[in-house]
Amino acid sequence: MIDDAQLERWFCDEVLPLEASLTRYLRRNWRASEQIMDIRQDIYEAALTGGRQGLPGNTAGFVFTIARNILINRSKRERIVQFEQFADMESVEQAVDLSATDRHLDARDALRRAQEGIERLPPRCREVVRLRKIEGLSTREAAARMGVGIDTIERQLVLGIRAMTDAMLGGSGKIQRRAAAGTSKVRRR
Amino acid sequence: MSRAEQIEEIAARWIVRRESPDWSAKDEAELTTWLNQSLGHKAAFWRLRQGWAAADRVGALGFSPTRFGSRLAQPWPAWRKAAPGIGLALAASLALVVGIGTVMLSTSEPPAPAQVAVQTPVGIQRTIALADGSRVELNTATSVRAATGPNGREIWLDKGEAYFDIVHRPDRPFVVHAGSRTVTVLGTRFTVRRDGEKVTVAVLSGRVRVEDGTAESGTRAAVIGQGDIAYAQARGILVALAAPTRVTAMTGWRDGVLVFDNQRLADAVADFNRYTDRPIRISDPAVANIRIGGTFQIRNSAAFLDLLRSAYGLEVRAGRDEILVAPEGGTAEDEGQQPAPRSGS
Known part of the structure:
Protein backbone atom coordinates (compact mmCIF):
# COMPACT_ATOMS: atom_id res chain seq x y z
CA MET A 1 0.00 0.00 0.00
CA ILE A 2 1.39 3.37 -1.05
CA ASP A 3 0.99 6.19 1.45
CA ASP A 4 -0.59 9.52 0.58
CA ALA A 5 2.62 11.53 0.39
CA GLN A 6 4.14 9.06 -2.07
CA LEU A 7 0.91 8.86 -4.02
CA GLU A 8 0.66 12.63 -4.30
CA ARG A 9 4.28 12.94 -5.44
CA TRP A 10 3.73 10.28 -8.11
CA PHE A 11 0.47 11.94 -9.19
CA CYS A 12 2.08 15.38 -9.51
CA ASP A 13 5.38 14.24 -11.05
CA GLU A 14 4.18 11.48 -13.36
CA VAL A 15 0.45 11.77 -14.03
CA LEU A 16 -0.31 15.50 -14.21
CA PRO A 17 2.38 16.21 -16.84
CA LEU A 18 0.35 13.90 -19.11
CA GLU A 19 -2.73 16.11 -18.79
CA ALA A 20 -2.31 18.02 -22.05
CA SER A 21 -1.86 14.91 -24.19
CA LEU A 22 -4.51 13.04 -22.23
CA THR A 23 -7.01 15.83 -22.86
CA ARG A 24 -6.12 15.87 -26.55
CA TYR A 25 -6.66 12.12 -26.66
CA LEU A 26 -10.07 12.45 -25.02
CA ARG A 27 -11.14 15.23 -27.37
CA ARG A 28 -10.14 13.16 -30.36
CA ASN A 29 -12.09 10.17 -29.16
CA TRP A 30 -15.13 11.62 -27.45
CA ARG A 31 -17.73 13.71 -29.20
CA ALA A 32 -19.36 15.43 -26.19
CA SER A 33 -16.82 18.04 -25.20
CA GLU A 34 -18.78 19.04 -22.10
CA GLN A 35 -18.09 15.58 -20.66
CA ILE A 36 -14.31 15.69 -21.10
CA MET A 37 -13.68 17.14 -17.65
CA ASP A 38 -15.82 14.49 -15.97
CA ILE A 39 -14.06 11.73 -17.88
CA ARG A 40 -10.65 13.10 -17.01
CA GLN A 41 -11.64 13.30 -13.36
CA ASP A 42 -12.74 9.63 -13.51
CA ILE A 43 -9.40 8.70 -15.06
CA TYR A 44 -7.46 10.47 -12.31
CA GLU A 45 -9.55 8.82 -9.63
CA ALA A 46 -9.02 5.40 -11.19
CA ALA A 47 -5.29 6.09 -11.56
CA LEU A 48 -5.03 6.92 -7.86
CA THR A 49 -7.06 3.84 -6.95
CA GLY A 50 -4.69 1.66 -8.97
CA GLY A 51 -1.56 3.55 -7.94
CA ARG A 52 -2.36 3.09 -4.27
CA GLN A 53 -1.92 -0.67 -4.68
CA GLY A 54 1.50 -0.15 -6.20
CA LEU A 55 2.98 2.49 -8.48
CA PRO A 56 3.19 1.36 -12.12
CA GLY A 57 6.49 1.25 -13.95
CA ASN A 58 5.12 2.88 -17.10
CA THR A 59 2.79 5.64 -15.91
CA ALA A 60 1.85 6.90 -19.37
CA GLY A 61 0.84 3.44 -20.58
CA PHE A 62 -1.06 2.90 -17.35
CA VAL A 63 -3.00 6.18 -17.58
CA PHE A 64 -3.89 5.84 -21.27
CA THR A 65 -5.05 2.27 -20.78
CA ILE A 66 -7.38 3.49 -18.04
CA ALA A 67 -8.55 6.27 -20.37
CA ARG A 68 -9.32 3.81 -23.12
CA ASN A 69 -11.26 1.50 -20.81
CA ILE A 70 -13.29 4.35 -19.39
CA LEU A 71 -14.17 5.58 -22.88
CA ILE A 72 -15.24 2.09 -23.93
CA ASN A 73 -17.41 1.65 -20.85
CA ARG A 74 -18.99 5.04 -21.33
CA SER A 75 -19.77 4.52 -24.98
CA LYS A 76 -21.35 1.17 -24.20
CA ARG A 77 -23.46 2.81 -21.55
CA GLU A 78 -24.57 5.58 -23.87
CA ARG A 79 -24.97 3.24 -26.83
CA ILE A 80 -23.23 5.54 -29.23
CA VAL A 81 -22.18 4.41 -32.64
CA GLN A 82 -18.45 4.97 -32.55
CA PHE A 83 -16.84 2.12 -34.40
CA GLU A 84 -13.19 1.27 -34.26
CA GLN A 85 -12.31 4.39 -32.38
CA PHE A 86 -10.85 2.70 -29.37
CA ALA A 87 -9.52 -0.31 -31.19
CA ASP A 88 -7.01 2.07 -32.66
CA MET A 89 -4.11 1.35 -30.33
CA GLU A 90 -1.81 3.29 -32.58
CA SER A 91 -3.34 6.55 -31.46
CA VAL A 92 -2.77 5.57 -27.85
CA GLU A 93 0.87 4.94 -28.64
CA GLN A 94 1.11 8.30 -30.35
CA ALA A 95 -0.40 10.05 -27.39
CA VAL A 96 2.09 8.35 -25.12
CA ASP A 97 4.95 9.47 -27.34
CA LEU A 98 3.73 13.02 -27.25
CA SER A 99 3.56 12.86 -23.50
CA ALA A 100 7.28 12.28 -23.33
CA THR A 101 7.82 15.80 -24.59
CA ASP A 102 5.24 17.19 -22.19
CA ARG A 103 7.10 15.71 -19.27
CA HIS A 104 10.29 17.55 -20.10
CA LEU A 105 8.92 21.02 -20.16
CA ASP A 106 11.73 23.43 -19.66
CA ALA A 107 11.52 26.53 -17.54
CA ARG A 108 10.91 28.70 -20.57
CA ASP A 109 7.84 26.68 -21.55
CA ALA A 110 6.49 26.89 -18.02
CA LEU A 111 7.03 30.64 -18.09
CA ARG A 112 5.24 30.89 -21.40
CA ARG A 113 2.29 28.94 -19.97
CA ALA A 114 2.20 31.24 -16.96
CA GLN A 115 2.28 34.27 -19.23
CA GLU A 116 -0.48 32.99 -21.51
CA GLY A 117 -2.52 31.83 -18.55
CA ILE A 118 -2.48 35.17 -16.84
CA GLU A 119 -3.21 37.07 -20.03
CA ARG A 120 -6.34 35.00 -20.59
CA LEU A 121 -7.80 35.81 -17.19
CA PRO A 122 -10.53 38.44 -17.04
CA PRO A 123 -9.02 41.74 -15.81
CA ARG A 124 -10.44 41.62 -12.28
CA CYS A 125 -9.43 38.01 -11.76
CA ARG A 126 -5.97 38.78 -13.15
CA GLU A 127 -5.53 41.64 -10.70
CA VAL A 128 -6.47 39.40 -7.75
CA VAL A 129 -4.03 36.70 -8.90
CA ARG A 130 -1.33 39.34 -9.31
CA LEU A 131 -1.87 40.74 -5.81
CA ARG A 132 -1.71 37.22 -4.38
CA LYS A 133 1.19 35.83 -6.39
CA ILE A 134 3.40 38.87 -6.91
CA GLU A 135 2.68 41.16 -4.02
CA GLY A 136 1.87 38.31 -1.67
CA LEU A 137 -1.20 40.00 -0.21
CA SER A 138 -3.62 37.96 1.88
CA THR A 139 -7.28 37.79 0.92
CA ARG A 140 -8.12 40.46 3.46
CA GLU A 141 -5.34 42.80 2.29
CA ALA A 142 -6.30 42.29 -1.34
CA ALA A 143 -9.91 43.14 -0.50
CA ALA A 144 -8.81 46.36 1.19
CA ARG A 145 -6.51 47.28 -1.69
CA MET A 146 -9.18 46.73 -4.35
CA GLY A 147 -11.99 48.13 -2.26
CA VAL A 148 -14.19 45.07 -2.57
CA GLY A 149 -15.52 42.44 -0.19
CA ILE A 150 -13.50 39.44 0.92
CA ASP A 151 -15.96 37.05 -0.69
CA THR A 152 -15.41 38.78 -4.03
CA ILE A 153 -11.66 38.23 -3.72
CA GLU A 154 -12.21 34.61 -2.73
CA ARG A 155 -14.49 34.02 -5.69
CA GLN A 156 -11.95 35.53 -8.07
CA LEU A 157 -9.16 33.48 -6.50
CA VAL A 158 -11.14 30.27 -6.98
CA LEU A 159 -11.52 31.15 -10.65
CA GLY A 160 -7.86 32.11 -10.85
CA ILE A 161 -6.63 28.88 -9.24
CA ARG A 162 -8.71 26.78 -11.61
CA ALA A 163 -7.76 28.70 -14.74
CA MET A 164 -4.07 28.99 -13.90
CA THR A 165 -3.84 25.29 -13.05
CA ASP A 166 -5.39 24.48 -16.40
CA ALA A 167 -2.94 26.81 -18.14
CA MET A 168 0.11 25.46 -16.29
CA LEU A 169 -0.85 21.90 -17.22
CA GLY A 170 -1.03 22.86 -20.87
CA GLY A 171 -4.77 23.45 -21.22
CA SER A 172 -6.51 26.45 -22.71
CA GLY A 173 -6.76 28.21 -19.35
CA LYS A 174 -10.34 29.13 -20.06
CA ILE A 175 -12.64 29.79 -17.15
CA GLN A 176 -15.92 27.97 -17.30
CA ARG A 177 -17.91 30.34 -15.13
CA ARG A 178 -17.77 33.73 -16.70
CA ALA A 179 -20.73 34.87 -14.62
CA ALA A 180 -18.72 34.91 -11.43
CA ALA A 181 -16.12 37.16 -13.00
CA GLY A 182 -18.80 39.70 -13.79
CA THR A 183 -20.00 40.25 -10.24
CA SER A 184 -18.11 43.44 -9.83
CA LYS A 185 -18.22 46.63 -7.87
CA VAL A 186 -20.10 45.15 -4.96
CA ARG A 187 -19.56 46.60 -1.54
CA ARG A 188 -17.16 49.34 -2.40
CA ARG A 189 -15.81 50.75 0.82
CA MET B 1 -21.80 22.71 -13.71
CA LEU B 61 7.09 37.81 -15.57
CA GLY B 62 7.36 41.28 -14.19
CA PHE B 63 4.23 42.51 -15.86
CA SER B 64 2.73 45.76 -14.72
CA PRO B 65 -0.92 46.60 -14.08
CA THR B 66 -0.84 49.27 -16.78
CA ARG B 67 -0.66 46.57 -19.42
CA PHE B 68 -4.11 45.33 -18.56
CA GLY B 69 -6.54 45.58 -21.39
CA SER B 70 -3.90 46.59 -23.88
CA ARG B 71 -4.94 43.77 -26.12
CA LEU B 72 -8.19 45.51 -26.90
CA ALA B 73 -6.37 48.61 -28.01
CA GLN B 74 -4.73 46.94 -30.99
CA PRO B 75 -6.04 47.76 -34.46
CA TRP B 76 -8.65 45.23 -35.37
CA PRO B 77 -7.81 43.03 -38.30
CA ALA B 78 -4.41 42.04 -37.01
CA TRP B 79 -4.86 38.33 -37.49
CA ARG B 80 -2.92 36.28 -35.08
CA LYS B 81 -2.09 32.65 -35.31
CA ALA B 82 -4.13 30.64 -32.88
CA ALA B 83 -3.84 27.08 -31.75
CA PRO B 84 -5.07 24.85 -34.56
CA GLY B 85 -8.49 23.35 -34.14
CA ILE B 86 -8.93 20.38 -31.90
CA GLY B 87 -7.93 17.11 -33.45
CA LEU B 88 -5.94 18.55 -36.29
CA ALA B 89 -2.86 16.59 -37.19
CA LEU B 90 0.33 18.56 -37.23
CA ALA B 91 0.96 17.54 -40.81
CA ALA B 92 -2.41 18.94 -41.73
CA SER B 93 -1.66 22.31 -40.28
CA LEU B 94 1.55 22.46 -42.26
CA ALA B 95 -0.46 22.00 -45.41
CA LEU B 96 -2.58 25.06 -44.77
CA VAL B 97 -2.91 27.57 -47.51
CA VAL B 98 -3.13 30.91 -45.81
CA GLY B 99 -3.15 34.15 -47.65
CA ILE B 100 -2.38 36.69 -45.01
CA GLY B 101 -2.32 40.25 -46.02
CA THR B 102 -3.96 39.84 -49.38
CA VAL B 103 -5.51 43.15 -50.25
CA MET B 104 -8.60 43.11 -52.38
CA LEU B 105 -10.89 45.85 -53.46
CA SER B 106 -14.50 45.61 -52.54
CA THR B 107 -16.75 46.54 -55.42
CA SER B 108 -19.78 47.25 -53.35
CA GLU B 109 -18.66 49.42 -50.49
CA PRO B 110 -16.39 52.38 -51.06
CA PRO B 111 -14.17 53.43 -49.43
CA ALA B 112 -12.75 49.95 -49.62
CA PRO B 113 -11.12 48.80 -46.40
CA ALA B 114 -8.06 46.55 -46.53
CA GLN B 115 -9.15 42.94 -46.48
CA VAL B 116 -7.47 39.86 -45.16
CA ALA B 117 -8.26 36.57 -46.87
CA VAL B 118 -7.97 33.12 -45.31
CA GLN B 119 -8.70 29.79 -46.99
CA THR B 120 -8.71 26.18 -45.92
CA PRO B 121 -8.25 23.31 -48.41
CA VAL B 122 -10.47 20.21 -48.47
CA GLY B 123 -10.20 18.22 -45.26
CA ILE B 124 -8.45 20.94 -43.26
CA GLN B 125 -9.81 23.01 -40.40
CA ARG B 126 -8.22 26.09 -38.93
CA THR B 127 -8.80 28.47 -36.06
CA ILE B 128 -7.97 32.13 -36.35
CA ALA B 129 -7.98 34.56 -33.48
CA LEU B 130 -8.82 38.20 -33.93
CA ALA B 131 -7.05 40.92 -32.03
CA ASP B 132 -10.24 41.88 -30.22
CA GLY B 133 -10.47 38.42 -28.63
CA SER B 134 -12.99 37.04 -31.09
CA ARG B 135 -12.36 33.66 -32.64
CA VAL B 136 -13.28 32.17 -36.01
CA GLU B 137 -12.99 28.46 -36.76
CA LEU B 138 -12.99 27.55 -40.45
CA ASN B 139 -14.24 24.14 -41.56
CA THR B 140 -13.12 22.21 -44.63
CA ALA B 141 -12.91 23.96 -48.02
CA THR B 142 -13.80 27.37 -46.69
CA SER B 143 -12.74 30.82 -47.69
CA VAL B 144 -13.39 34.06 -45.86
CA ARG B 145 -12.30 37.65 -46.13
CA ALA B 146 -12.28 40.06 -43.24
CA ALA B 147 -12.00 43.79 -42.94
CA THR B 148 -12.62 46.59 -40.56
CA GLY B 149 -14.07 49.85 -41.74
CA PRO B 150 -16.46 52.65 -40.86
CA ASN B 151 -19.25 50.10 -40.72
CA GLY B 152 -17.47 48.03 -38.06
CA ARG B 153 -16.05 44.53 -38.30
CA GLU B 154 -17.04 42.58 -41.41
CA ILE B 155 -16.47 39.06 -42.69
CA TRP B 156 -17.37 37.69 -46.11
CA LEU B 157 -18.01 33.95 -46.19
CA ASP B 158 -17.30 33.22 -49.85
CA LYS B 159 -17.80 29.49 -49.42
CA GLY B 160 -17.82 26.78 -46.82
CA GLU B 161 -18.58 26.90 -43.12
CA ALA B 162 -17.32 28.80 -40.12
CA TYR B 163 -17.94 29.02 -36.39
CA PHE B 164 -17.84 32.45 -34.79
CA ASP B 165 -17.18 33.31 -31.15
CA ILE B 166 -17.55 37.06 -31.13
CA VAL B 167 -16.69 39.55 -28.42
CA HIS B 168 -19.50 42.07 -28.23
CA ARG B 169 -18.47 45.66 -28.96
CA PRO B 170 -21.41 48.08 -29.13
CA ASP B 171 -19.29 50.59 -31.06
CA ARG B 172 -18.09 47.98 -33.56
CA PRO B 173 -20.89 45.86 -34.98
CA PHE B 174 -19.85 42.50 -36.40
CA VAL B 175 -21.42 41.52 -39.70
CA VAL B 176 -21.05 38.27 -41.64
CA HIS B 177 -21.90 38.41 -45.35
CA ALA B 178 -22.85 35.12 -47.01
CA GLY B 179 -23.82 35.93 -50.58
CA SER B 180 -26.80 38.23 -50.46
CA ARG B 181 -27.47 37.33 -46.81
CA THR B 182 -26.03 39.25 -43.93
CA VAL B 183 -25.82 38.08 -40.35
CA THR B 184 -25.48 40.87 -37.83
CA VAL B 185 -24.03 39.80 -34.54
CA LEU B 186 -25.46 40.98 -31.31
CA GLY B 187 -22.50 39.38 -29.23
CA THR B 188 -22.53 35.66 -29.57
CA ARG B 189 -21.35 32.27 -30.74
CA PHE B 190 -22.79 30.81 -33.93
CA THR B 191 -21.97 28.98 -37.15
CA VAL B 192 -22.66 29.92 -40.73
CA ARG B 193 -22.59 27.37 -43.54
CA ARG B 194 -22.83 28.33 -47.16
CA ASP B 195 -23.68 25.88 -49.97
CA GLY B 196 -23.95 28.16 -52.97
CA GLU B 197 -26.94 30.39 -52.29
CA LYS B 198 -28.23 28.22 -49.46
CA VAL B 199 -27.12 29.65 -46.13
CA THR B 200 -27.64 28.02 -42.73
CA VAL B 201 -27.10 29.90 -39.48
CA ALA B 202 -27.12 28.07 -36.13
CA VAL B 203 -26.81 29.98 -32.85
CA LEU B 204 -25.10 28.50 -29.78
CA SER B 205 -25.58 31.53 -27.57
CA GLY B 206 -26.67 35.15 -27.84
CA ARG B 207 -28.70 36.54 -30.73
CA VAL B 208 -28.09 37.34 -34.38
CA ARG B 209 -30.11 39.05 -37.08
CA VAL B 210 -30.26 37.34 -40.48
CA GLU B 211 -31.18 39.57 -43.41
CA ASP B 212 -31.82 38.78 -47.03
CA GLY B 213 -30.35 41.52 -49.19
CA THR B 214 -32.14 40.29 -52.30
CA ALA B 215 -35.56 41.10 -50.94
CA GLU B 216 -36.79 44.24 -52.63
CA SER B 217 -38.43 45.71 -49.61
CA GLY B 218 -35.40 44.88 -47.49
CA THR B 219 -37.68 43.67 -44.77
CA ARG B 220 -36.91 40.00 -44.99
CA ALA B 221 -35.06 39.66 -41.74
CA ALA B 222 -35.22 37.32 -38.78
CA VAL B 223 -33.71 37.66 -35.33
CA ILE B 224 -32.82 34.28 -33.89
CA GLY B 225 -31.42 33.30 -30.52
CA GLN B 226 -29.77 30.43 -28.66
CA GLY B 227 -30.65 27.01 -30.05
CA ASP B 228 -32.33 28.42 -33.16
CA ILE B 229 -31.43 27.72 -36.77
CA ALA B 230 -32.19 29.91 -39.80
CA TYR B 231 -32.21 28.34 -43.27
CA ALA B 232 -31.96 31.02 -45.94
CA GLN B 233 -32.88 29.72 -49.38
CA ALA B 234 -34.00 31.24 -52.64
CA ARG B 235 -37.55 31.65 -51.41
CA GLY B 236 -36.75 33.35 -48.13
CA ILE B 237 -35.69 32.49 -44.64
CA LEU B 238 -36.99 29.52 -42.70
CA VAL B 239 -36.45 29.53 -38.96
CA ALA B 240 -36.36 26.46 -36.70
CA LEU B 241 -36.86 27.67 -33.14
CA ALA B 242 -35.48 25.82 -30.12
CA ALA B 243 -33.59 23.07 -31.93
CA PRO B 244 -30.58 22.81 -29.58
CA THR B 245 -29.86 19.17 -30.44
CA ARG B 246 -29.68 20.05 -34.09
CA VAL B 247 -27.45 23.04 -33.32
CA THR B 248 -25.08 20.78 -31.40
CA ALA B 249 -25.07 18.31 -34.27
CA MET B 250 -24.28 21.12 -36.70
CA THR B 251 -21.19 22.12 -34.75
CA GLY B 252 -19.83 18.57 -34.36
CA TRP B 253 -17.19 19.31 -37.00
CA ARG B 254 -15.37 21.47 -34.49
CA ASP B 255 -14.66 18.30 -32.51
CA GLY B 256 -13.87 16.33 -35.63
CA VAL B 257 -17.17 14.45 -35.78
CA LEU B 258 -20.28 14.37 -37.93
CA VAL B 259 -23.56 13.84 -36.08
CA PHE B 260 -26.55 12.40 -37.91
CA ASP B 261 -30.02 11.99 -36.49
CA ASN B 262 -32.39 10.10 -38.72
CA GLN B 263 -30.97 11.68 -41.85
CA ARG B 264 -31.13 10.39 -45.43
CA LEU B 265 -28.03 8.41 -46.30
CA ALA B 266 -27.56 10.66 -49.33
CA ASP B 267 -27.32 13.72 -47.09
CA ALA B 268 -24.96 11.98 -44.66
CA VAL B 269 -22.72 10.93 -47.55
CA ALA B 270 -22.79 14.46 -48.96
CA ASP B 271 -21.59 15.68 -45.58
CA PHE B 272 -18.70 13.20 -45.56
CA ASN B 273 -17.79 14.16 -49.10
CA ARG B 274 -17.13 17.76 -48.12
CA TYR B 275 -13.97 16.56 -46.39
CA THR B 276 -12.43 14.41 -49.10
CA ASP B 277 -11.32 14.36 -52.72
CA ARG B 278 -12.34 10.72 -53.00
CA PRO B 279 -16.11 10.99 -52.62
CA ILE B 280 -18.59 8.28 -51.70
CA ARG B 281 -21.26 7.70 -54.37
CA ILE B 282 -24.57 5.94 -53.95
CA SER B 283 -25.67 3.82 -56.87
CA ASP B 284 -29.33 3.38 -56.03
CA PRO B 285 -32.12 5.82 -55.11
CA ALA B 286 -33.60 3.36 -52.60
CA VAL B 287 -30.28 3.20 -50.81
CA ALA B 288 -30.02 6.99 -50.85
CA ASN B 289 -33.24 7.19 -48.85
CA ILE B 290 -32.12 4.89 -46.03
CA ARG B 291 -32.37 6.74 -42.72
CA ILE B 292 -29.22 6.79 -40.67
CA GLY B 293 -28.11 8.09 -37.27
CA GLY B 294 -24.99 8.17 -35.16
CA THR B 295 -21.77 9.99 -34.49
CA PHE B 296 -18.81 9.46 -36.77
CA GLN B 297 -15.28 10.77 -36.90
CA ILE B 298 -14.73 12.91 -39.96
CA ARG B 299 -11.30 11.38 -40.53
CA ASN B 300 -12.56 7.85 -40.17
CA SER B 301 -15.02 7.33 -43.01
CA ALA B 302 -13.95 3.67 -42.97
CA ALA B 303 -15.97 3.18 -39.78
CA PHE B 304 -18.98 4.73 -41.49
CA LEU B 305 -18.59 2.48 -44.52
CA ASP B 306 -18.19 -0.53 -42.22
CA LEU B 307 -21.50 0.31 -40.63
CA LEU B 308 -23.15 0.45 -44.06
CA ARG B 309 -21.68 -2.95 -44.83
CA SER B 310 -22.36 -4.73 -41.57
CA ALA B 311 -25.58 -3.14 -40.32
CA TYR B 312 -27.33 -2.29 -43.58
CA GLY B 313 -25.92 -5.08 -45.73
CA LEU B 314 -24.78 -2.71 -48.43
CA GLU B 315 -21.91 -3.40 -50.74
CA VAL B 316 -18.99 -0.99 -50.59
CA ARG B 317 -16.56 -0.92 -53.47
CA ALA B 318 -13.50 1.29 -53.18
CA GLY B 319 -12.24 2.63 -56.46
CA ARG B 320 -9.33 4.92 -57.15
CA ASP B 321 -11.28 8.14 -57.40
CA GLU B 322 -14.45 7.28 -55.56
CA ILE B 323 -16.14 4.77 -53.30
CA LEU B 324 -19.33 3.19 -54.58
CA VAL B 325 -22.11 2.09 -52.25
CA ALA B 326 -24.59 -0.35 -53.78
CA PRO B 327 -27.34 -2.72 -52.60
CA GLU B 328 -26.07 -6.20 -51.85
CA GLY B 329 -26.18 -8.55 -54.81
CA GLY B 330 -26.63 -5.64 -57.14
CA THR B 331 -23.08 -6.02 -58.33
CA ALA B 332 -23.69 -8.01 -61.49
CA GLU B 333 -26.34 -5.78 -62.98
CA ASP B 334 -24.64 -2.62 -61.83
CA GLU B 335 -21.49 -3.41 -63.67
CA GLY B 336 -23.27 -3.57 -66.98
CA GLN B 337 -25.00 -0.21 -66.68
CA GLN B 338 -24.42 3.34 -65.64
CA PRO B 339 -24.93 4.01 -61.96
CA ALA B 340 -28.29 5.51 -61.13
CA PRO B 341 -28.22 9.28 -60.64
CA ARG B 342 -26.95 10.01 -57.19
CA SER B 343 -28.65 12.47 -54.98
CA GLY B 344 -27.72 14.66 -52.16
CA SER B 345 -24.63 16.67 -52.99
Missing part, protein backbone atom coordinates in the same frame (compact mmCIF):
# COMPACT_ATOMS: atom_id res chain seq x y z
CA SER B 2 -20.56 19.17 -14.25
CA ARG B 3 -19.67 16.82 -11.41
CA ALA B 4 -15.94 17.29 -11.98
CA GLU B 5 -16.36 21.06 -12.01
CA GLN B 6 -18.19 20.96 -8.71
CA ILE B 7 -15.40 18.96 -7.09
CA GLU B 8 -12.83 21.30 -8.59
CA GLU B 9 -14.70 24.33 -7.30
CA ILE B 10 -14.77 22.93 -3.76
CA ALA B 11 -11.10 21.94 -3.94
CA ALA B 12 -10.17 25.46 -5.10
CA ARG B 13 -12.10 26.95 -2.19
CA TRP B 14 -10.11 24.77 0.20
CA ILE B 15 -6.89 26.07 -1.30
CA VAL B 16 -8.01 29.69 -0.92
CA ARG B 17 -9.00 29.13 2.70
CA ARG B 18 -5.82 27.25 3.48
CA GLU B 19 -3.70 30.18 2.32
CA SER B 20 -5.44 32.59 4.68
CA PRO B 21 -3.70 33.54 7.96
CA ASP B 22 -6.58 32.38 10.16
CA TRP B 23 -6.39 28.76 8.98
CA SER B 24 -6.86 26.61 12.09
CA ALA B 25 -6.28 23.04 13.18
CA LYS B 26 -10.01 22.53 13.04
CA ASP B 27 -10.03 23.67 9.42
CA GLU B 28 -7.21 21.26 8.66
CA ALA B 29 -9.20 18.41 10.19
CA GLU B 30 -12.23 19.31 8.08
CA LEU B 31 -10.10 19.36 4.95
CA THR B 32 -8.65 15.95 5.80
CA THR B 33 -12.15 14.58 6.24
CA TRP B 34 -13.16 15.91 2.86
CA LEU B 35 -10.02 14.52 1.19
CA ASN B 36 -10.56 11.09 2.73
CA GLN B 37 -14.08 10.89 1.38
CA SER B 38 -12.85 9.94 -2.06
CA LEU B 39 -9.71 9.58 -4.13
CA GLY B 40 -11.47 11.83 -6.62
CA HIS B 41 -11.33 14.64 -4.06
CA LYS B 42 -7.63 14.01 -3.58
CA ALA B 43 -7.03 14.03 -7.33
CA ALA B 44 -8.75 17.41 -7.71
CA PHE B 45 -7.07 18.95 -4.66
CA TRP B 46 -3.56 17.72 -5.47
CA ARG B 47 -3.94 18.80 -9.06
CA LEU B 48 -4.93 22.36 -8.12
CA ARG B 49 -2.30 22.62 -5.42
CA GLN B 50 0.36 21.55 -7.92
CA GLY B 51 -0.90 23.84 -10.70
CA TRP B 52 -1.36 26.84 -8.42
CA ALA B 53 2.16 26.40 -7.04
CA ALA B 54 3.50 26.18 -10.59
CA ALA B 55 1.72 29.46 -11.31
CA ASP B 56 4.18 31.15 -8.93
CA ARG B 57 6.17 31.74 -12.08
CA VAL B 58 3.97 34.72 -12.86
CA GLY B 59 6.18 36.45 -10.31
CA ALA B 60 9.03 36.14 -12.80
